[in-house]
Structures are given as structure tokens and as C-alpha cells.
Amino acid sequence: MTVGGSSPIIAVEGLQTDYDGVLIHRDLNLQVGRGETLAIIGGSGSGKSTLLKLMLGLMQPNRGTVRVLDCDMATLTVARRKQWAAHCGVVFQGGALFSALSVFDNVAVPVREAHWWPEEFLQELVLVTLQSTGIDLDDARKLPAELSGGMVKRVALARAVVLKPELLFMDEPTAGLDPEQCHAVVGLIARLTQAFGLTVVMVTHDVEALRALADRVAVLADQRIVVTAPLAEVMHFEHPFVRHFFDGYGHHGE
Amino acid sequence: MAAVMTPDEDTAAVACRADTDGGRRVMLYGRWDIRAIHQRPHELLSCLRSAATRATRWDLTQVRDLDAAGATLLWRAWQRVRPAQLQMRAEDAWVFDNLARQSAAAVQLRRTGLRRLVSQLGRSAAECLSHSAGILSLLGAAALDSVAMLRTLKDIPRREITATIFRTGAQALAISGLVGFLIGIVLCYLSGQQLRDIGAESYVENLVGFAVFRELGPMLAAVLNAGRSGSAITAQIGVMRVTEELAALSVLGISPVRRLVVPRLIGQVVALPLVVVWTDLAAIIGAMLGAHLQLGIAPGDFLRGIVRVIPLSNMLFGIGKGALFGAAVALISCYYGFRIRPDSASLAAGTTQAVVTALTTVLIIDAVLAIAFSQVGM
Numbered sequence: 001m002t003v004g005g006s007s008p009i010i011a012v013e014g015l016q017t018d019y020d021g022v023l024i025h026r027d028l029n030l031q032v033g034r035g036e037t038l039a040i041i042g043g044s045g046s047g048k049s050t051l052l053k054l055m056l057g058l059m060q061p062n063r064g065t066v067r068v069l070d071c072d073m074a075t076l077t078v079a080r081r082k083q084w085a086a087h088c089g090v091v092f093q094g095g096a097l098f099s100a101l102s103v104f105d106n107v108a109v110p111v112r113e114a115h116w117w118p119e120e121f122l123q124e125l126v127l128v129t130l131q132s133t134g135i136d137l138d139d140a141r142k143l144p145a146e147l148s149g150g151m152v153k154r155v156a157l158a159r160a161v162v163l164k165p166e167l168l169f170m171d172e173p174t175a176g177l178d179p180e181q182c183h184a185v186v187g188l189i190a191r192l193t194q195a196f197g198l199t200v201v202m203v204t205h206d207v208e209a210l211r212a213l214a215d216r217v218a219v220l221a222d223q224r225i226v227v228t229a230p231l232a233e234v235m236h237f238e239h240p241f242v243r244h245f246f247d248g249y250g251h252h253g254e
Numbered sequence: 255m256a257a258v259m260t261p262d263e264d265t266a267a268v269a270c271r272a273d274t275d276g277g278r279r280v281m282l283y284g285r286w287d288i289r290a291i292h293q294r295p296h297e298l299l300s301c302l303r304s305a306a307t308r309a310t311r312w313d314l315t316q317v318r319d320l321d322a323a324g325a326t327l328l329w330r331a332w333q334r335v336r337p338a339q340l341q342m343r344a345e346d347a348w349v350f351d352n353l354a355r356q357s358a359a360a361v362q363l364r365r366t367g368l369r370r371l372v373s374q375l376g377r378s379a380a381e382c383l384s385h386s387a388g389i390l391s392l393l394g395a396a397a398l399d400s401v402a403m404l405r406t407l408k409d410i411p412r413r414e415i416t417a418t419i420f421r422t423g424a425q426a427l428a429i430s431g432l433v434g435f436l437i438g439i440v441l442c443y444l445s446g447q448q449l450r451d452i453g454a455e456s457y458v459e460n461l462v463g464f465a466v467f468r469e470l471g472p473m474l475a476a477v478l479n480a481g482r483s484g485s486a487i488t489a490q491i492g493v494m495r496v497t498e499e500l501a502a503l504s505v506l507g508i509s510p511v512r513r514l515v516v517p518r519l520i521g522q523v524v525a526l527p528l529v530v531v532w533t534d535l536a537a538i539i540g541a542m543l544g545a546h547l548q549l550g551i552a553p554g555d556f557l558r559g560i561v562r563v564i565p566l567s568n569m570l571f572g573i574g575k576g577a578l579f580g581a582a583v584a585l586i587s588c589y590y591g592f593r594i595r596p597d598s599a600s601l602a603a604g605t606t607q608a609v610v611t612a613l614t615t616v617l618i619i620d621a622v623l624a625i626a627f628s629q630v631g632m
Contacts (some may be wrong), residue, residue, distance in 0.1 A: 003594045099597030116292035121326050124353060125288070128322035131352040137359050164289045195320075195345070244591055 003180035003250060004037055006057030009034050009053060009167060009199050015064035019049060024050050026223040034066060034166075036202040037193060038228075042220030048203040049093075052171055053218065057081070063146065069167060086114045089198075091170040095152035097144035097159070103130065104140040107159045126162065133158040133188060134188055138245070145153050154188065168193070170202035174209050186212045199238070263403035266291050266324070268301045270309055276593035277339075279307040282317045286324030295327060302331035314342035323437040325349040380551030384610070389589045392511070396519055397583070399512040412516045418521025421527055422483040422580070430478055434533035437470060438462070438540025446548045455549050462541040467568040468631070471534035473620060476579035479526055480612040487518055488608040491591025491600050498593075510592075519584045527573040536573065575623060579616050586612045 012031035014137040017025040024047040032038045042048045053059040054066050057073040071084055097106050107126045113119050117125055130140055133154040144152060153173065160168055173189060174182040186209050193200055193213070204210060210217060211229055218228040221241045227234055235246050266284040273279050280302075281626065284290065289300055314320065315326075320342075329350070334357045336350055348472050397558050403410055494613060500510050503535050545551040551559075590608035 010329060067270065100599035111288075114292075118289060118295055121323075121330070124326035124329060127356050128325065128352045132322070132348065137356060143595075143597055145600075162288075163318075177428060197404050224268045227619055232256070 007034075008032055010068060010201065011065075012051075012055070013065050013066045013067075014056065015051075017047065017051065017061050018055065023223060025061070025160045028220075030218060030226045030228070031226050032201055034199055036215045037198075037202070038200070039210050039214035040203045040216060040218045040220055040246060041205065041210070045240050046220045046241075048220050048221065049171060049235050052169060052201070052203055056088075056169060058149070071138065079214060082113070084193065086110070086116070086163050087166050089163070089165040089168045091156045091160045091168070091173055093154070093158040093175055094169040095144070097152060097155055099144050101143075102140065103132065103135065103142050103144070103147070106155060108164050110159060110163050115162065129162045130155070131148050132192070133161075135186070145219065149176050150178075153177065153181075153185050153209060157185075157188065157192065161196060161198070164196055166199060168198045168200045170200065170204075172204055172206075174200055174206045182206065182208060189213060261269065264290055264318070266298060266343075268298070268305055270305050270614045273311065273585060275310055278312040278373050278478035279313055279356055280305045280309045281313045282328075285315070285319045286317050286327075287319040287321040289320070289326075291324060295323075299327045299330060300509070301328055306331045306333075310337070311339040311376055312337050312341065312348060314340070317343070317346070319437075320346045320349065322352075324348055325353060331354045336543045378561045388593075389585055390537035391586055392515065392589050392592075396515045397510045399509060399516050400520075401514065405510065409512070412514055413515065414517035415521050415524075418518050420487070422479060423525030426475075426478060426482055426525075427532055429482070430475055430529050430533045431536040433478065434471065434536030435472055435540040438466065438475060439509075439544040440540075441465060441470070441537070442541040442544030443548055446545065452548065452616065455551070457601050458541075458545055458549060458551070459556060460563050462538070462545075463560045463564035464568065466534055466537045466541065467564060467572045469572075469620075469624075472530050472572045472575040472579060472618070474537075475526060475529045475533045476616045477574055477613060479522070479529070479580065480583045480609055480616065483522065484583045484612045485605050487584065488591040488594070489601065492594030492604055493586060495594050496596040496601070497594060515585075515588045518588060519581055522584040523577045524578035524580075526583075527576040530573055530576035531569075534569065571627060571631055573626035578619060578623075582619060583612045588614060 006167075008031040010030070012028060012030040012138045015025045015028040016023070017029075026184065027049070030051075031146065040048050040051065050059065054061055054073070055068055057068075057076055058067075060074055069084060069087055076084060087115050097103075098109065098129070104123075104126055107129055110123055111122060112119075117124065124254070127137060127140060130138070135151065135154050135158065139147070141152065144155070147155065157173075160170075170189070174185055177185060186206075188201075190213055192198065200213070202209070203215070214231055216228055217231050217234045219234060219237060219239065219242055220226075226239055227242075229237070263283075264285045266286050267282070269281045269283065271279055271281065305337075317324070325346075334353075335451075336354065342350075442458065442462055446455065446458055448463070449455050449458055491500075504511050505512060538557075542553045542556045545556050546553055587608045590604045592612070594604045
């Protein structure tokens, strides 16, 4: 199945993964089309984050293929990996900012690594990117340790999109934020997705994020993707996890 | 990767043309995002600059995908002022708004050389003072807590104290013994050579004995202690701070000073003198071997010589210094541990600072004591 008519930007086929002898994924298939936002939901320990790691090439499956941006993640060489990385942004759950670097330098890392932009023009590029994610100019000099949770997410987002990637991966983008911050970050992601024409794959538990961002929702349960559909359809899908997950949301679903 | 390809209509381009009223207009075409222009920023900037000198009107309505990178080049060509006659798509305005805010704020990420040097010097001096005050106040807090603990005889952290004694004492025996033994051999060999030249071999016991008991034993033990236990204490307390274990202790009503500093202080004060004795013994055994091999002095004679010429007070002096060094290393390491911030560089810098400061302090104390007690045991 191809989504939206064009070839999928991510294609996962026949995936099987073991982790310390425990079966995590069994014959898992998933495709993501260009320009869409796919949210992956599932119970804790269902292998959502593992699936994300497989897509990022941080882990290798026992069986099956993972193709991202026309690259087979199993055969990606180091040189090609660097090229590939310039097309993908990743927002890790805890932000994963480099603690020894300032906010400015954190966002500059992908640009400097890709050698895409002369050092003398770098300041404006990085600061505008920070501004577009809602970081004050005065905060650019701070260290990650001095930031609040919401600001860490914003800096992580800035670092992920500074090279205008085609594909953005996010692991629980709203985890650990208060409702107000949650709302703000969801709005920010929506704006960036729109402005940059991003394809987004995110793992989330947050129904507000699903509602605001996701074009399609993939439900990971029983070691596979049990359904992939727009939120409104997924909410009425008959599965114990789905029923439990949306418990209390159903009545103001669509 | 297909996405890297840029078809022709995507290529960023600059065109100048004359308007009907005679004014000159600069038109921008194509994609102006980092993905499209990262290979030729300098070329585009010089195009824009030369256009800027000739034209008054800017038309960005034909641009696709303008982002911070493209806008940066334009901003530079405009010399950081938005031109009076500028047409652009509404969705692109934010980039220039942000750039204007940057210029207004005059963001300074780096300071100039000399100012930085001078301010660094001042900061170092101020830091040195504040560190000294901090270490002293930690000593005060530890003393108060110890007194409170002794008065009630409750909450004495016995397990932590014995654990510290085990780590600083028992676990350091092998390395201290080895280093002491080797230094003993080296000391005896070198001094033996010199003494033999002037026919004073029989004074080797005096030389080795005084050097080992008064200086080398306590110093070697303290240096090894600062490197082994000092760094470990700083790193441990630092990580506890980063993981908010210290906050958890405080919330439970447990004073971090009482639970973490006092046991380490007591443990070090107890263990380091014992390590000093052990290092003394190892060094004397090494020297005995050296004397036997180089000067032909029988081991028994050497030991008897040591006992005869070296007053016991020298050994006691060395042991007392050991206790003092142990306290200094414990206090300084704890102090720097409490100052670690939650980032990897801070942990590394804090541990380094702790060890360097501990060693320096030990040397200073040693020098002061050497002068103050120069008459004792001679």
C-alpha cells in the first residue's frame, strides 16, 4: 500500500525483533507517506521506542527490512549515514541536548557537522531557528542544565529542524510538560510541520498531540501494528488497548 | 537520495530589472532554504550585495521556501536594515522580524580578547576566595553536625564511616605499599651513591628514616588518597546532586552534611594515618633491600640503625600529618562534589578541580607544618 500516491518515505516490512530473548515485534509492517504525520501509540513495553530506534538505525532487526528515505537501514555505511542524517531530525524524549554545549552550540552541531553553512553566517541562522521555536535570544548562551523542560524540548526541536530535514522523528514530544507547555509545544510542532513541509513520525501518549498533529495513528499492540488509520477511525477500532487508551475521550472524539 | 537533486526552477537566482517609473527592482527566484543554497552561500551573497548597490526595490514574492539561511544572506546584503520598498509573501515576514530583533538586541556571543582575559583573571581571584570560604563553612557545618551527633549518640552513620575506612584504607593498601616500596628502593639507591662518595654510608639510615617518616610516607599516602578517594568522593556526591538524591535526603530531613560529609571526614581521618604507617613500612622495607644490594648493609643492621637514630616522634608527626591530610582531602572533595551542575563538563571539571585543589592544599599544609615543627624529633 502506498500512501498519498507517492512512494513511501519509510517502509518497514516483515519486521521481527528480539530483545534479551523477548519477542518485541512479529511480522510488523508500516509505511509512512511523504508529508504526512504518523503517530505511533501503544502500551508501555509494546516496543514503540524500539520501533523508532529501528527506523533511526540505532538497532538492527532480527528479520525484515527497514527503509527510510530510500536507504536500507541495515546496510547504511558510516559515510552515507552522515548524508542521511542531514535529512532527518530527531527529538529524543529527554531532549538529549549535549550538556557541555550552550544552547547556541547545540543547535549549531548539525550545521557544523554537515559543513552546510559558513561559520561567519552561522550566528543568524542558529538564532533565527531558535527564535522560531520560541527561545529568547538571551537564552542562547545558557547551558541545557539551566533550561526548563519546555525550553529543552524547544531547543531539541530547533536542533532537529535547523537543516530543514524532510523527516522528523519525535519520541514523546510532550512527555513531562505541564498542560500549558504541552499545548504550546504541540502548536509549535504543528507550525513547523506546516512551514517546513515535514514528514513526521512520533511516538506519543498524549491525546491532545494526536488530535492536533496526527494525520494517521498506528496502534502497536500484540507485537505488530494492529491498525493504521485516521484518529477518528482508530478511536472506534475494537481492541482492548485502544478501548483503554481512549477511555473517557470517546464521547468528544470527532 | 532523490531529495538532494534540485531541478532548475528550484535553483536560487537573483535578477535585476528596470521598473516602468525608472526605479530598479531586484527579483529573487527559486528555493532559498539551507537545503537548496548551502553549496554557494558566498556566491549568492555577492550577487545580492552587488544588486543592493544598484537597486532600491526588492521583490521576494517569487521565492519559494525562504528560511533562516536564505534570509541571513539577504539581511547581510541589506546591511541589517529592511529596505523601504520590499515586497514579500506574508509567511516569510517572521524571519526578517526575528533578524531585526537580533540586530536590536545586539547579541554578543563572544567577547573580545583582552576584556575576556581581564574578566577571567578577576573571576578566578573571586572564585578562589569563595571556594576557600565555602570549604571553611563546610568544615564548620561538619563540626557542628559532629558535635550534635556525639551529644545525642544517635544517628551516627556507622555504616558510611566503615565503608569510607574500607575504601580509603583497605582498598588502598596494595597501591600504597607498592609505591612506598619502590620509592624506598629509589631513595636508598640515589642517596647511597652520594653518601658512599664522601664515605658516609653509615648515615643512610638517618637520611632514609627522616625522609620517609617525616615527609615521604605521609605525602605519598596523601597524593594517592587525593587521586583515588578524593576524585571518587567528588564524583559520587556530584552524581547524587545531579540525580537529585541530595534533594531526596533533605526532604527526608536528613542533612547531607551529616550523612555524606561527616562519615567521609571521619573515615578519612581514621584511615589515612593507618595508610601512612603502612606506606612507611613498605618504604623502609624497600630502602632496606636497596641498602643491602648497594651498600652491603645487612637488613638487621639497617633496621636497628633506623630504630636507634630516628626518634619515635618523627613517626607520630607523620601519622598526625596523615590525619590532617585526610581531613583536607575529604572536605575539599565533598565541597566540589556539592558544586557539580547537571552536565557532563561540570562533572569532569569539578573532579579535576577537587583533585588539584586537594593536592595543592596538602602541599601547603605540609610546608607550613615543616616550618612550624622543624625542632620536633630532630
